[in-house]
Amino acid sequence: MTDPHPTVGLDDTVHQRSRLGILALLRSGVGIEFASIRNELHLTDGNLNRHLKVLEDAAFISSRRETGRGRPRTWVTITAAGQAALEQELAALRALIAAAE
Amino acid sequence: MNPATNVNGDVEAARRLIGDAEALGERGWRLASPVWFPQIVTALAVLASVPVALLLDQDNGAGWYWTVMTPVAAVASGWFFASRGVRAPDRVGLVVLATGVAMLIGSLLVVRLAAGSWDMAPWLILGMGFAVFAAAWRSVSTAVIALAVLGAVVAVTLTDAADSYLVLALVVGVVAGGAAVVELVRADPARAR
Numbered sequence: 001m002t003d004p005h006p007t008v009g010l011d012d013t014v015h016q017r018s019r020l021g022i023l024a025l026l027r028s029g030v031g032i033e034f035a036s037i038r039n040e041l042h043l044t045d046g047n048l049n050r051h052l053k054v055l056e057d058a059a060f061i062s063s064r065r066e067t068g069r070g071r072p073r074t075w076v077t078i079t080a081a082g083q084a085a086l087e088q089e090l091a092a093l094r095a096l097i098a099a100a101e
Numbered sequence: 102m103n104p105a106t107n108v109n110g111d112v113e114a115a116r117r118l119i120g121d122a123e124a125l126g127e128r129g130w131r132l133a134s135p136v137w138f139p140q141i142v143t144a145l146a147v148l149a150s151v152p153v154a155l156l157l158d159q160d161n162g163a164g165w166y167w168t169v170m171t172p173v174a175a176v177a178s179g180w181f182f183a184s185r186g187v188r189a190p191d192r193v194g195l196v197v198l199a200t201g202v203a204m205l206i207g208s209l210l211v212v213r214l215a216a217g218s219w220d221m222a223p224w225l226i227l228g229m230g231f232a233v234f235a236a237a238w239r240s241v242s243t244a245v246i247a248l249a250v251l252g253a254v255v256a257v258t259l260t261d262a263a264d265s266y267l268v269l270a271l272v273v274g275v276v277a278g279g280a281a282v283v284e285l286v287r288a289d290p291a292r293a294r
Contacts, residue, residue: 020118021121023122024122024129025126030129030133030189030190031133031188032129032133032186036132093118094119096112097116097119100111
């Protein structure tokens with residue numbers, strides 16, 4: 001039996017460029033506020049919201065809204081499942097490159 | 102499209118995605134550990150203490166200066182980190198906070214209660230604190246400051262230098278300032294252009 005093609009390891013939820021960027025930015029376990037992610041990845045509010053919802057529905061990120069003095073802030077962190085999905089995606093991409101070489 | 106062209110395109114896209122992901126991972130960590138700020142605060146505070154120590158030598162000017170400046174530096178750094186849109190992981194944040202508080206209390210106690218008994222003690226607290234920061238933040242430039250402080254303390258103690266405070270302040274201030282510049286350029290290479 002032949003090995004499955006490396007693209008089988010790609011997960012559509014993670015493979016999308018912006019969502020991969022969000023997970024990569026959070027990869028080291030840091031917490032990043034919504035506006036900072038938006039600025040770093042040059043996304044609009046609506047666009048980022050949509051990608052965050054997809055990732056949150058897949059349990060790859062968690063978000064927490066903080067209210068207090070000043071404007072409310074939404075903090076986003078990666079989950080263990082998100083870390084694993086990101087690592088798997090990167091491994092699949094490396095396998096894809098290796099298979100072509 | 103030629104299948105070979107398609108495969109090459111996929112490989113190129115995969116390489117780009119991996120490169121972007123690695124760069125963004127590094128960027129996230131760097132944003133969460135803006136070590137340049139405490140480095141600048143340290144450089145400015147230490148260098149500004151030199152004229153104070155020279156002009157108010159008779160009246161324990163450096164002691165009074167640090168009694169005021171240490172809490173100011175701690176509050177400024179705390180405010181800066183709290184106001185940012187990026188936070189280090191909880192464990193790292195706790196280590197940094199606990200170390201900062203320990204440095205603040207330790208320095209104030211030594212400066213006010215044990216003044217004159219061993220002048221190197223505040224510098225040792227600073228050096229050890231920066232060593233912990235360096236490990237927590239995985240920051241080479243912060244490790245360089247810690248080594249400069251601890252190395253200067255050893256050198257000054259061994260040589261029994263006459264103007265030990267001035268020597269230490271100049272060494273630590275210049276190294277911390279240089280480290281901050283390096284960090285700022287690395288945080289945003291566009292600044293170097």
